[in-house]
Amino acid sequence: MLRLDTVGQHYGDHQVLHDLTLTVPDGQLLCVVGPSGCGKSTLLRTVAGLLPAYDGTITLDGTPVRGVPDNLAVVFQDYARSLYPWLTVRENVALPLRRRGLPRAERRAEADRILARVGLTDTARRHPWQLSGGMQQRVAIARALVCRPSLLLMDEPFGSLDAQTREDLEDLLLEVHRTDGATIVFVTHDIDESVYLGDRVVVLSPGPGSKVVLDLPVELPGTRDQITTRGLAEFVALRSEVGRAVRNR
Amino acid sequence: MKRPRGAASGSAGSDGLAGSAGPAEHVGLSERSGSSEPSGSPGRTSEAVRPSFVPSLLRRPLASASVRHALLRWTVLALAVAVWQLAARAHGSVYFPPPAEIARHVRDLWFSGPVRHVFLTEAAVADVLPSLGRMAAGFALAAVAGIALGVAVGRSRRAYALCNPVLQFARAVPPPALVPLFVVIFDFGTPMQIASIVFSAVWPVLINTAEGARDTDPLRLEVAAVLHLTPAERLRFLILPSALPRIFAGLRLSLSLSLILMVFSELLPGTANGIGFTLTDAQSRSDLLTVWAALVLLGALGYLLNTGLLTVEKRLVGRGRTTTV
Numbered sequence: 001m002l003r004l005d006t007v008g009q010h011y012g013d014h015q016v017l018h019d020l021t022l023t024v025p026d027g028q029l030l031c032v033v034g035p036s037g038c039g040k041s042t043l044l045r046t047v048a049g050l051l052p053a054y055d056g057t058i059t060l061d062g063t064p065v066r067g068v069p070d071n072l073a074v075v076f077q078d079y080a081r082s083l084y085p086w087l088t089v090r091e092n093v094a095l096p097l098r099r100r101g102l103p104r105a106e107r108r109a110e111a112d113r114i115l116a117r118v119g120l121t122d123t124a125r126r127h128p129w130q131l132s133g134g135m136q137q138r139v140a141i142a143r144a145l146v147c148r149p150s151l152l153l154m155d156e157p158f159g160s161l162d163a164q165t166r167e168d169l170e171d172l173l174l175e176v177h178r179t180d181g182a183t184i185v186f187v188t189h190d191i192d193e194s195v196y197l198g199d200r201v202v203v204l205s206p207g208p209g210s211k212v213v214l215d216l217p218v219e220l221p222g223t224r225d226q227i228t229t230r231g232l233a234e235f236v237a238l239r240s241e242v243g244r245a246v247r248n249r
Numbered sequence: 250m251k252r253p254r255g256a257a258s259g260s261a262g263s264d265g266l267a268g269s270a271g272p273a274e275h276v277g278l279s280e281r282s283g284s285s286e287p288s289g290s291p292g293r294t295s296e297a298v299r300p301s302f303v304p305s306l307l308r309r310p311l312a313s314a315s316v317r318h319a320l321l322r323w324t325v326l327a328l329a330v331a332v333w334q335l336a337a338r339a340h341g342s343v344y345f346p347p348p349a350e351i352a353r354h355v356r357d358l359w360f361s362g363p364v365r366h367v368f369l370t371e372a373a374v375a376d377v378l379p380s381l382g383r384m385a386a387g388f389a390l391a392a393v394a395g396i397a398l399g400v401a402v403g404r405s406r407r408a409y410a411l412c413n414p415v416l417q418f419a420r421a422v423p424p425p426a427l428v429p430l431f432v433v434i435f436d437f438g439t440p441m442q443i444a445s446i447v448f449s450a451v452w453p454v455l456i457n458t459a460e461g462a463r464d465t466d467p468l469r470l471e472v473a474a475v476l477h478l479t480p481a482e483r484l485r486f487l488i489l490p491s492a493l494p495r496i497f498a499g500l501r502l503s504l505s506l507s508l509i510l511m512v513f514s515e516l517l518p519g520t521a522n523g524i525g526f527t528l529t530d531a532q533s534r535s536d537l538l539t540v541w542a543a544l545v546l547l548g549a550l551g552y553l554l555n556t557g558l559l560t561v562e563k564r565l566v567g568r569g570r571t572t573t574v
Contacts, residue, residue: 045471048475049474050471050474050475068474068475068477070477072475073475074471074472074475076468076471076472078468081466081468081469082468082469082472084469084472084486084487084490086490086491086493087486095476095478095486096476096477098478098482099477099478099479143476
């Protein structure tokens, strides 16, 4: 359970988040939507413990977040920068396993297993920059999943991919969520994406001092499909509701 | 310029090809990445393009171009030597012996020894090897100290702010001016010479490493924090590799400074061997042929050492293709 209680965050005098209260139950896929500059990324970085000086309290499974929690993983939007280009794909994915103290062979085997799971079987020995954007983001997802995190934070992970690659990765994420059952906080500015992916959508107001303006459960069938789900009347209605909240109408 | 590995040049070539490669590629594509991967999205189709998809014909012109380039480079050098030879022969001055004579002298002096000494003469063992040894020791110490201190200075904002003026000052002092100081401290001999090399060559590596370590991508540092990398792992997997191009830029400068200081410190009275000693010794005997031979040897050494360093750099840096961040 992730709990934010009256959380505030500021850069100098610039108040980015103000009085934000939010609870994410275990296993939920929560999408956070808001106009650009509303502090979505700041919210994510704060939860990740990367900005330890915040107001209010954040607890993960009852423990206050001070620094990066143990069983947490993050996928950033900029895969080209987030992956280490001098390491091979396999070395990138195996990197988080070092602190588990596994022997080298087991780290490699585990990395290969996760790579196969995200649909990258023959790329282990290549370097990230030899792959397309979609494949690179798959590598980043594999690296995030390899330690079986209980909380996965994603910061507009598909924002710079083309439409079809993005849909494939959305379905990959849903599949991962279904089987692993991790709690996922997914930040996006794409209203369609938030409704398609989320169990719940939270809309933040434009900054400074963003607040939650809409907290909406998404009651769509568990198994979703890019074509049929997006055509459902409920989907369209939810999308309009989120859209209105984002545009503040 | 050649790329270090076939895979790199293959995939670089294939990026451009991906859009137009036609159906063969898409078959390979869906086999590889599983059914979930699109074969469409034409802008980004380089998903799973194998280097082998690039027709080898495409690489040929590149290879022949680089051969042509090398030939051209050596042609200019050969022409320059030929002009020198003719001019020196025509003029007949004792100060400017023709290059053929210098080359013969270089061989007679240093490279006409027995096979079991790899053709090195006693003079080479007595003069060239000590010089190289001092230079290697000085350069190695400067590199290790420069990289270690550079990382320390570059990774701490406070240390950087405090040390930067000192470093800029240290760098601005002309290195040979330090030699008299070390003569006083160490007296003449190898310790003085090595100290001169180290204290001149350390600054470029140190400053460049510090800049490189300071410029570590903040997002990659956040990734390191999220992955809970230990400080040692962070250094090994993030900071050193990302600073590597800058480190090598510093090492190249340091290498040429090491050569300069090696010769300069041997020019001083009190030295008993070394290439610099050969130079002053020959000069005092008005043996200009040997002076010229030493100059040619130094030029060749500098060229070879630099080429060696570039080869190492290409292997190490090319692997990570230092991305434009």
